[in-house]
Amino acid sequence: MVQYNFKKITVVPNGKDFVDIILSRTQRQTPTVVHKGYAISRIRQFYMRKVKYTQQNFYDKLSTIIDEFPRLDDIHPFYGDLLHVLYNKDHYKLALGQINTARNLISKVAKDYVKLLKYGDSLYRCKSLKVAALGRMCTVIKRIGPSLAYLEQIRQHMARLPSIDPNTRTILICGYPNVGKSSFINKITRADVDVQPYAFTTKSLFVGHTDYKYLRYQVIDTPGILDRPFEDRNIIEMCSITALAHLRAAVLFFLDISGSCGYSIAQQAALFHSIKSLFMNKPLMIVCNKTDLQPLEGISEEDKKLVAEMKDEAMKTVIGQGGEATDEAGVLLTMSTLTEDGVISVKNAACERLLNQRVELKMKSKKLNDCLNRFHVAMPKQRDQKERPACIPEAVLEARAKQAEADAEKQKRKLERDLENENGGAGVYSASLRKHYLLANEEWKEDIMPEILDGHNVYDFVDPDILQRLEELEREEGLRQEEEGDDDFEMDGAELTPEEQAALAEIRKKKSLLIQQHRVKKSTAESRPTVPRKFDKDKEFTSKRMGRQLSALGLDPTLAINRARSKSRGRKRERSVECGDDNGNDAMDVDEITPSKKQRRSRSLSMARSRSMSRPRSEFVPGEGFKDKPQKEQAIKLFKKSANKRNKDARRGESDRVIPTLKPKHLFSGKRSSGKTDRR
Known part of the structure; x- marks a missing residue:
């Protein structure tokens, strides 16, 4: 039985790729070193080999394309007509014919130039003939580029056929x-x-x-x-x-x-x-x-x-x-x-x-008679008048009886689906989870189960006065909330003077404007650049402006300005205690409290150094997933050991495909001549 698998057809390269593939193979598979000092026969043989090898590669590649594509006259008529409907068999045959013609032309070009190379009188003449031969072969391939592209499209479509x-x-x-x-x-x-x-x-x-x-x-x-x-x-x-x-x-x-x-x-x-x-x-x-x-x-x-x-x-x-x-x-x-x-x-x-x-x-x-001659059906003949009824062993009959009983019992047994249908269907029937309990008495399954704790009934420990105590607790909580409610102050404006009410209205208006501005800025935050505070030309975010605005409202801005300044992120130099306190008290003895100048400098240097230094890698910090410091050190040690092989292979990770040597010497140093082992 003939099986048609068009998915196995080799990919057809386009004209440029075809030329690159063949010339690259010729360069890699044939000798590349020749000198003008060689004998002329050796030079001729060198270039004749290149021409013949290139022609053979072109011939093999084109022959593969011609042989793998199906011949419409040799395949089943169904596939022949289907390919004709889809691709037009005239164009299909014309494309394959052009491939065949190109194959013959390349063979003819190679044959002619090999004859000319036999009579080459110098290295320059032989090299020119070789270049001309390969150039004409490549020109032939480039001319059939449209046919190659057409066949590649047909190959892709045929691979998708059922x-x-x-x-x-x-x-x-x-x-x-x-x-x-x-x-x-x-x-x-x-x-x-x-x-x-x-x-x-x-x-x-x-x-x-x-x-x-x-x-x-x-x-x-x-x-x-x-x-x-x-x-x-x-x-x-x-x-x-x-x-x-x-x-x-x-x-x-x-x-x-x-x-x-x-x-x-x-x-x-x-x-x-x-x-x-x-x-x-x-x-x-x-x-x-x-x-x-x-x-x-x-x-x-x-x-x-x-x-x-x-x-x-x-x-x-x-x-x-x-x-x-x-x-x-x-x-x-x-x-x-x-x-x-x-x-x-x-x-x-x-x-x-x-x-x-x-x-x-x-x-x-007609094949039926040949098949019937191979068959022989043996029919037993009766040898006496005895009756020989079928005999079934007793063990088989017993096994059949047991199987029949098991099947009957299985049919009698009600499934959970049957119980659901009998008791109102889905959404009404609730399956009992107690019927599978393993108890000494089957009647115990439906008993009401008391809550047991440590072998005693939970109801034995219920406080009979718990409701009364709960009422007392709620009453006490209510009184406490009333006392706290009296201390709360809500500024509703009823007890304020007209000036204070005007100031309150102005503050609330300003607050709403600031909220609106913040929402606008938040909606455009992605496309709006962040401007540093020192480039704030409009001076919108200065403490002086805030002070002027609060003063215009009739409020004292001193506390707000001090609070804003206290949030500065810069580090301040610690003030020495020799300045005295704010109440005008004299400073204490400097020798008793203030350290020496050398000690202060060493302390500041140590603090600066501790501030800039990062934690050691082996320092144990809770929350990192390690039990203690030895376990973390062991994990770091195993990690370094596993990274040794990757470091040796110059790889960053397990999936890295890095090539340490981009130009290995054995691939970029030329061919070795006969009799020598050193590289050029």
């Missing part, structure tokens, strides 16, 4: 667009074809597989076909026509009797009669879909007549060469892919009809 075996058991689904073909294949196979409520959702052939009687069947979903002349059909419709014409398959013609597809039964019947010639020698069945919207008995008399005519045509379809007419039962079937009513019966009927047809064809073939 893998269809033309010779296996196949079920083909056809009909008008949007009649339920893709929904049917999704129901009976594991295919995932896109289903949408509009026409021509399926634009190419889709393949799924299903099983029937332990045999694998191939199900093909074809795009929708419209009833119009053959020459007016587009590529999408021609894919379906090609599959119907060349595949030996059971054909399911889908008929939408509800009309929701946008086409009437008359239009679908006209399509059936226009393509009925493609149904010859194939099992044909008419499937009336979407019976959930419109049953078959509910259609009009005219439509019933059209369906009957289609059924008669299907009855006339011949199963094989000289075969009998099909049976009436399996010709017209009804189903609904939405409710899945009749889907399995349609699949089984199609598989059964196809299987019977394939068996009849094999029975009529």
Whole structure:
């Protein structure tokens, strides 16, 4: 059985990449050092080898392209016509022909220049001939660049074609667009074809597989076909026509009797009669879909007549060469892919009809006699008149009886779902969690369980005066809240003088303006740059301006200014105690309290040094995930040990692919001449 796998076709490079690949290989695989002091025969051989090697590489690469692309005359007619529909076989053959011509031209160029190189009289002449030969070969490749690009596009498209075996058991689904073909294949196979409520959702052939009687069947979903002349059909419709014409398959013609597809039964019947010639020698069945919207008995008399005519045509379809007419039962079937009513019966009927047809064809073939000669069915002959009834061992009968009892008990046992249905259904029935308790007495499961603590009933420890004490506590809490409420002061403006009320109104107005300004700035904070305070030209954020504003309101700004200054982040020099206190008391003895100048300097240096120094790496800090300092030191030690190999390999991490030596000497120092081992 021939299998077509177009995914294995080698990638076709474009013209520029093709030249780069071949010339790079020539440079790497042939000698690169030659001197004018060599014998002329050696120089000729050096350049002849380069020309021949380049020609052979071009020949092999082009031959691979020609051999791997399928020949339309040698493959199955289904694939031949499908490729013609998709790509136009004239353009396809022309592109491959140009590749073949380029291959012959390159061989001819190489042959001519090798002849000229045999008579080269100097290194310069041989090198010029070599350059000319390789240049002409590359020119030939560049001229077929469009053909190479065209073949690469075809290769990519062919790799996406479904893998269809033309010779296996196949079920083909056809009909008008949007009649339920893709929904049917999704129901009976594991295919995932896109289903949408509009026409021509399926634009190419889709393949799924299903099983029937332990045999694998191939199900093909074809795009929708419209009833119009053959020459007016587009590529999408021609894919379906090609599959119907060349595949030996059971054909399911889908008929939408509800009309929701946008086409009437008359239009679908006209399509059936226009393509009925493609149904010859194939099992044909008419499937009336979407019976959930419109049953078959509910259609009009005219439509019933059209369906009957289609059924008669299907009855006339011949199963094989000289075969009998099909049976009436399996010709017209009804189903609904939405409710899945009749889907399995349609699949089984199609598989059964196809299987019977394939068996009849094999029975009529000439190979049957050759197969029957290999078979011998042995029939035992009766040797006496004794009766020998079947004997079943007692152990087997006992095992059967036990199994039957177990099955009967299993059927009698009520499941949780049955109990739920009997007791009101979901949302009403609550499953009992106590029925699975392992207790000495089954009746104990439904007992009311007291709360037990340390072997005693919890109710034994309930304080009988707890409610009275709770009331006393609430009363005491209420009194305390009343006392605190008297101390609270809320500025509602009722007890203020007119001047104070005016100041309060001004403060509240200013506060609302500041809130609004802050919200505006917050909304534009991402796009607004931050301006340092020293570049504040408008002087909006100075303590003097704040003092003037508070003074204008009749308030003393001294406390606010001092509070703002106290929030400065700069470090202040500690004042010595020799200055005295604020009450005018004299300073204490300097020698008793103030340290010496040298001590103060050493202390300030130590403080500055401690401020600038960071914590040691091994210092233990709670919250880092370590139990104590030795555990942290051990973890640091293991980390350093694991990093040794990465550091040795000059890698930052495990996934680093760094190359320490960008130009290794053995790749950039030339070739070694014969008899020497040192590098150039």
